[in-house]
Amino acid sequence: MSVTRALADGGHGQDSWSAAESAVLGEAVHCAPSVHNTRPWELTVHGRTAELRERPGLPAQHDPEGRDPRISFGAALANLVLAIGGLGWAAEVATGLAGDLVTATVTGTHRSRPTDAENRRRRALADRWSHRHAFDRRELPEGTRDVLLDALAAPGVTGRWISGPDEALAVARSLDYAARVFRGNTEYQRELTLWTNPRGHGVRPDAFGAVGLAAVGLTTSRTRLPDESLLADRIQQEAVLVVTTSADTPQDHVRAGAAMEQAWLEATSRDLAASVMTQPLHLEEVRTGLAQRLGLTAVPQLLMRFGLPAEPEVGER
Structure with missing residues (x-):
């Protein structure tokens, strides 16, 4: 897990993520699924903001448009938003492009309680995995x-x-x-x-x-x-x-x-x-x-x- 903390304000205080909170955000992003397990993103935290940036990678013969890294990036962004909610903050998301690479800035704007669904999904972050083999033949539960x-x-x-x-x-x-x-x-x-x-x-x-x-x-x-x-x-x-x-x-x-x-x-x-x-x-x-x-x-x-x-x-x- 790689998280960069900008320390313009000393890295602490009411208007900044603490070291412990930054670690929570980094772990959530680390748990996201990614193409070939490459984790093609970088996370930086500063103030009450967390920024994801897509890392440039080698061109892929099977993915010339680069869709897979951006889909992976989206999964990391979802995890980041859930983690910020779990810390008790409402998350405001802004996405953009820096050249050919996607970026996302997520800011904790005000105190807010996550929904039951958000809490349930956040607790599942570390348990999610890819099952690439056969499933049991039973139907999914109704609904x-x-x-x-x-x-x-x-x-x-x-x-x-x-x-x-x-x-x-x-x-x-x-x-x-x-x-x-x-x-x-x-x-x-x-x-x-x-x-x-x-x-x-x-x-x-x-x-x-x-x-x-x-x-x-x-x-x-x-x-x-x-x-x-x-x-x-x-x-x-x-x-x-x-x-x-x-x-x-x-x-x-x-x-x-x-x-x-x-x-x-x-x-x-x-x-x-x-x-x-x-x-x-x-x-x-x-x-x-x-x-x-x-x-x-x-x-x-x-x-x-x-x-x-x-x-x-x-x-x-």
Whole structure:
């Protein structure tokens, strides 16, 4: 965890975050999910303000538009806002661009009590993890899908559950196509190998699923891809959510990430597991094709899987 404290006012006093409060904010941001566990942001605190800045990274063959770092940034921003609320302050958020990199300034404006939902999600920060393996075949508890959609709700962001055999087959075909493209892309496979790391930053070897959606979410050259019909069946058995935004700007990617994290933390607070897929949507033909097949008028940014874990909790943050 890296937090920089500006000490213009001595770093203490009623108008500044204390060292202990700064540590709380830093830990919350550290817990956010990020592409390949890279945490592509920097956090600075000064006065009653916390500032997130996207760190420049190496261009990615599989993500030329840089959506994944900004989605990750949005998740970190959501955690930061929850942490500020947990310290008893209302948070005012302003986002912008510094060159090609996104920034967010979050200021504690006045004393305020967090809602029950905010407290519940904040307590789930350290427990959230990525479940990239099979889920238990039991249905989600009644009403859970509506609760998760409510948690996701944000200006410019919408969520849509995949429903019925026709939609499941449409998603299966899109994911199968993307998986085959990436499996045969030597540059992408080289990047993925470089990011695979059993310790520290990177993708852990046990993050690569072998069955159903887990097999097509993060595809290696050795992945055995499931048959389309079997994949469609698995999609129907799981709770799969497509998250969309009204436009496709860097700020929209941040909004999608923040909304994603709220839904993920809500699921975690209810003892559910989840994982996110963005890799397939980096192919423009998959993004546009999926939108057409599902009749979406908004831009697909990511897919989320929710369920009850079927095996020990081994996953990547």
